[in-house]
Amino acid sequence: MSTLNPYKKLVFQNIENALSDLNAEDKGRYFICNCPECNQHEAFMYKNNKHFIQCNRENQCGSRMMLEFHEKGNMSAYEQNMAKHYPNLTTDQRQSLDWSNRVFSYAKNYFKSEALDNGYRGLSKQTTRGFAVDLQHEDIVQHVFQKAEPLLNKDYSNNSWMCKRNLIFPLYGEDNTLDRVLLRSSIDENLDPKEIQLIVNPSKETRDFFMDIPQDAENVVVSESILDALSFREVDENVGIMALTGATKTRQVKEYLAEHKEQFVDKKLLIAMDDDQAGWKATRDIVNTIEGDGVGDNWAVFDYTSGTKDANENLQQSRKAFTKTYNQMAAHTKQHERVMAIEHEP
Incomplete structure (x- = not known):
């Protein structure tokens, strides 16, 4: 296992003060902050590990720092939350x-x-x-x-x-x-x-989809797997992602879209299931929810390069073609024609 570079320790009164002092910007599962070392707004802090901050400018700075808080009560919030919400x-x-x-x-x-x-x-x-x-x-x-x-x-x-x-x-x-x-x-x-x-949490119905949607994201991709979703993140670092854990697992995603439709009012939705029978069915299910529950009218079905059936395969085969298609589809609205074709797929 590799030896880590030394890191500095930063001390704050509480997490709220730290987020304020570091000019933290909410990006979904993480914050973008001012780097305490180089002062550039390019450091990141994950919400499930607020003790750690790292500068994203790896070649220019790349500093890693640990955060410590005086108010120890705040740091047990995770444990208290589990005991409260998972008494079983x-x-x-x-x-x-x-x-x-x-x-x-x-x-x-x-x-x-x-x-x-x-x-x-x-x-x-x-x-x-x-x-x-x-x-x-x-x-x-x-x-x-x-x-x-x-x-x-x-x-x-x-x-x-x-x-x-x-x-x-x-x-x-x-x-x-x-x-x-x-x-x-x-x-x-x-x-x-x-x-x-x-x-790994047997006390409840566990979430079966990944979601990471930056507040200022203009486009949100709904894909069949996390690798497919990250393929879109590879060509657009600010794209929102919702990734299933299998083509048949659409129920929770559909429920989330319907229950949080206000979150998608100003977003463009790209549906990017696999180009196969299971993917076509999942696409129909999700599109029916988008239209039937009034999630939005600004959506399209992603059209993969010929010879590829999913986003990650498309990215690996031709990053240039994949990027070009994504940019073209993200720039247009109300592209519903692909679903009409899917209705007639064998």
């Missing part, structure tokens, strides 16, 4: 959920990743950094499974097929606690299936 979890389960949430936040910020840093499936480390964790080694994955066993009700730590899945995509609920994890492998990319998902 046992003590062991709450401790396991707390540990899992913290270790994934830590790994995002501190673990170096050859797989992610070198461009995983066409995605830069800047794109994957906020969404993916590389546990790197099978023994680390094994340890995580051991600690998470109270939540999973199954011990995967002695299953080498599972322990090879070193790439973790944590999925958080609206209360910012861990709901699910999606597991993939860069150790053995021939594993089948390529992606496994596990529920």
